[in-house]
Amino acid sequence: xxxxxxMERIKQGISTLRPSEQKVANYIINNTKAILDMPIAQLAKxxxxxEATIIRMCRSLHIKGFRELKLSISASANQDGITTxxxxxxxxxxxxxxxxKFISHNNYRSIESTLALIDENSMEKAISLLDxxxxxxxxxxxxxxIVAFDFEQKCKRINKWCEALTDSHTQLTSAVHLxxxxxxxxxxxxxxxxxxxxxxxxxxxxxxxxISLTGYSSNKVQSLxxxxxxxxxxxxxxxxxxxASRIAQLNIVDILFTGxxxxxxxxxxxxxxxxxxxxxxx
Amino acid sequence: xxxxxxMERIKQGISTLRPSEQKVANYIINNTKAILDMPIAQLAKxxxxxEATIIRMCRSLHIKGFRELKLSISASANQDGITTxxxxxxxxxxxxxxxxKFISHNNYRSIESTLALIDENSMEKAISLLDxxxxxxxxxxxxxxIVAFDFEQKCKRINKWCEALTDSHTQLTSAVHLxxxxxxxxxxxxxxxxxxxxxxxxxxxxxxxxISLTGYSSNKVQSLxxxxxxxxxxxxxxxxxxxASRIAQLNIVDILFTGxxxxxxxxxxxxxxxxxxxxxxx
DNA sequence: ATCTAAAATGTAGCTTAACTACATAAAAAT
DNA sequence: ATTTTTATGTAGTTAAGCTACATTTTAGAT
Numbered sequence: 001x002x003x004x005x006x007m008e009r010i011k012q013g014i015s016t017l018r019p020s021e022q023k024v025a026n027y028i029i030n031n032t033k034a035i036l037d038m039p040i041a042q043l044a045k046x047x048x049x050x051e052a053t054i055i056r057m058c059r060s061l062h063i064k065g066f067r068e069l070k071l072s073i074s075a076s077a078n079q080d081g082i083t084t085x086x087x088x089x090x091x092x093x094x095x096x097x098x099x100x101k102f103i104s105h106n107n108y109r110s111i112e113s114t115l116a117l118i119d120e121n122s123m124e125k126a127i128s129l130l131d132x133x134x135x136x137x138x139x140x141x142x143x144x145x146i147v148a149f150d151f152e153q154k155c156k157r158i159n160k161w162c163e164a165l166t167d168s169h170t171q172l173t174s175a176v177h178l179x180x181x182x183x184x185x186x187x188x189x190x191x192x193x194x195x196x197x198x199x200x201x202x203x204x205x206x207x208x209x210x211i212s213l214t215g216y217s218s219n220k221v222q223s224l225x226x227x228x229x230x231x232x233x234x235x236x237x238x239x240x241x242x243x244a245s246r247i248a249q250l251n252i253v254d255i256l257f258t259g260x261x262x263x264x265x266x267x268x269x270x271x272x273x274x275x276x277x278x279x280x281x282x
Numbered sequence: 283x284x285x286x287x288x289m290e291r292i293k294q295g296i297s298t299l300r301p302s303e304q305k306v307a308n309y310i311i312n313n314t315k316a317i318l319d320m321p322i323a324q325l326a327k328x329x330x331x332x333e334a335t336i337i338r339m340c341r342s343l344h345i346k347g348f349r350e351l352k353l354s355i356s357a358s359a360n361q362d363g364i365t366t367x368x369x370x371x372x373x374x375x376x377x378x379x380x381x382x383k384f385i386s387h388n389n390y391r392s393i394e395s396t397l398a399l400i401d402e403n404s405m406e407k408a409i410s411l412l413d414x415x416x417x418x419x420x421x422x423x424x425x426x427x428i429v430a431f432d433f434e435q436k437c438k439r440i441n442k443w444c445e446a447l448t449d450s451h452t453q454l455t456s457a458v459h460l461x462x463x464x465x466x467x468x469x470x471x472x473x474x475x476x477x478x479x480x481x482x483x484x485x486x487x488x489x490x491x492x493i494s495l496t497g498y499s500s501n502k503v504q505s506l507x508x509x510x511x512x513x514x515x516x517x518x519x520x521x522x523x524x525x526a527s528r529i530a531q532l533n534i535v536d537i538l539f540t541g542x543x544x545x546x547x548x549x550x551x552x553x554x555x556x557x558x559x560x561x562x563x564x
Numbered sequence: 565a566t567c568t569a570a571a572a573t574g575t576a577g578c579t580t581a582a583c584t585a586c587a588t589a590a591a592a593a594t
Numbered sequence: 595a596t597t598t599t600t601a602t603g604t605a606g607t608t609a610a611g612c613t614a615c616a617t618t619t620t621a622g623a624t
Contacts, residue, residue, distance in 0.1 A: 036353055039581055050603045071318055074353040094544060096406055103536045104397050111390045124378055146428050254385045262376055332574045
């Protein structure tokens, strides 16, 4: 199944592409409709690159090939508007109401644009892995640690064995005890966090399944995983320090959890009601 | 240039098609998404017709060929994104794509509706309190603990003394040492969390300032605080267990932080750049 | 019923487009 | 300066879409 927001993917991913791939991406952005009935050879010629480069660009954007790229572009070609406006970084003299709008908009956009990156097949596979898992290890550091804790908390509510590990030593030592019945959910915005990579490698060696949740780019963690999930960066604001990616990651985690819970709907509802009762008014 | 309403064309034109072409058209109507990555040979097989028939069907619908048919179907297959219609709680038999939409919509709405609850004066006052604070204590348990940690992390990046305390003992013992130069940020969705109330009472006795971040209701924590902030509940889904309130709270925390940082813009930017550098590629 | 003409459908082979594997060139790291 | 890694291109393979023609089916006329 192809994905449905090709242009969104291109715009989001363009900065992570190789130079010549970027040439292609820019050409597509500027000639969106023309692409649709252009053979790959022609596009290669027009962008002074090669067919192979175009295919590689597709892969970098996590799209199977040129055919699928076209389909996904076609799907987004007539529903533009929402996604085109880009917010600049916050100004030095921003008023409070500007800040409120800016931050809220950013957070809200990060959910919206993450939606475009969701591949239902991967999501399905991830949920099924989690469901079958004896034990789930969630690893993340820094901002991602928060997301890891969140998932752990949720799992506890439905009586699923899940441990959030947020410092590198604990991660490593726990990874040693994993086996093929276990699943690792590796959360890293950059996908290049050394601690996470090391832990994932060990887990992999022990035959545990790996689910990655990273930014939308080709990255190390993603390449090591069995299933890849992405949360939109939109991390425009170096200055704000407000990590919108974290909101997007939480959104994904919510989906994973809800999907997981719905596989055993009756029991989950029961568990959730019980746990809710216990923490009532707290 | 392909057209953008493939399904529409098929539905409108189906009655004028030859019998075997109609078989194909019906199949497409019933398996729209599957068509997109199905080769023409497979479709011919599935419909017990031939490749030539499919091509002829395309021509009958005034579409150049099978390639273009797919593009036009793709363009019309995805007319639904995050829609505005109200979502009820999630059903037992919800499909994955329903779950994805439901959760994303919920999270995104929680930001939107929290925006309506923001009182700029209170926000201004809260930011100013935080700015003047010698030390900030952030308290929360359960889902709110995550928000507390998030704020702590952010403060560390701009070198602001801030401690997130998420278990009741630590909260109580730390509250004892507060004085009038300190600020407590109390996060509780219900506003009735006993541990939080107790801690806030002690902090108040010690003349620390209290900022509450609770659901939008009259509640104990709020009544004890100097400044009240609210995060929209929208906790429609007892069952989902997905706490949208948490996203709304994070949004408020982002605003607080950005407001705080912008009061000392130059220095904050400098600090943020430095801390960002240090954690580069992690 | 039988034959003929027209319409509908299928088969097989051709053409073109997409993709793969390998080779070369450029850039980084040692 | 040398090796290793990364980026890009070339040429050949595979597979998909399409065309031309053959066959079958249908309908109307005798």
